[in-house]
Amino acid sequence: MADKLFIxxxxxxxxxxxxxxxxxxxxxxxxPIDYFAHPLSKEKWSIxxxxxxxxxxxxxxxxxxxxxxxxxxxxxxxxxxxxxxIASHPEIIQRPIVxxxxxxxxxxxxxxxxxxxxxxxx
Numbered sequence: 001m002a003d004k005l006f007i008x009x010x011x012x013x014x015x016x017x018x019x020x021x022x023x024x025x026x027x028x029x030x031x032p033i034d035y036f037a038h039p040l041s042k043e044k045w046s047i048x049x050x051x052x053x054x055x056x057x058x059x060x061x062x063x064x065x066x067x068x069x070x071x072x073x074x075x076x077x078x079x080x081x082x083x084x085x086i087a088s089h090p091e092i093i094q095r096p097i098v099x100x101x102x103x104x105x106x107x108x109x110x111x112x113x114x115x116x117x118x119x120x121x122x
Contacts, residue, residue, distance in 0.1 A: 003100065003101060004029055004030060004031050005023070005028055005029065005030040005031070005098060005099070005100045005117070005120075006030065006031050006032075006033055006098070006099040006100070007019060007020065007023065007030055007031070007032050007033065007096050007097070007098050007099075007107070008033045008035050008040070008048070008095065008096055008097040008098075008099070009032055009033065009034060009035070009095060009096045010034070010035070010036055010090075010091070010095055010096075011034055011036075013095055013096070015095065015096065015107070015108060015109070015110060016095055016096045018110045019096045019098070019107045019110040019113050020032060020096075022110050022111075022113050022114060023113065023117070026114065026117050028117055035090050036090060036091075039087070039090065040087065040090065041087060042083045042084055042086075042087040045083055045086050045087055045093075046083055048097055048099060048104050049083075051099060051102060051103055051104035052097070052104045052105060052106055054106070055079055056077075056079050056082035056083055056086055057077070057079075057082060059086075059093050059094050059106065060072065060082075060092055060093060060094070061091070061092050061093060061094055064091055064092050066089050066091050066092050067092045070085065070089065070092070072085065072092070094106055094108055095107070095108075096108075096110075096113075098113055098116060100116075100120055103116075103120075
C-alpha cells in the first residue's frame, strides 16, 4: 500500500487502542485521527458513511449516555439531521473507523481491520 490509511479514533476507547496496536503489528503506514480533538464536519461524516456503506442510524452507539440524553430514539430522524447530530456529538458513533482511498470500514471488532488490510494488499 503506497497511500496512507487513516484510522478515526477516540484515544480513551479500548477498541480503538486495540485497533491501533493491530495496525502497528501489521506494520501498516497509517495516520490516527482523534476526531474529538479534531472534529469532523458533517460532510466528512457523510463521506465516511458512504464509503462504509452504512446509514447514520446504523453506526450509532445506542447505549451511549449522550444517545439517551439527546432523545435520539424518540424520533425518526432523516439522515441529514442525524449527520448534524453526529458532527456535534461524535461520542454517539461506533468506532474506530478505518479509511483507505475510496473504502472504509467500521473496525469492530478490531479483527475486521486485519481482513481489510490484507484485502488491500492483494
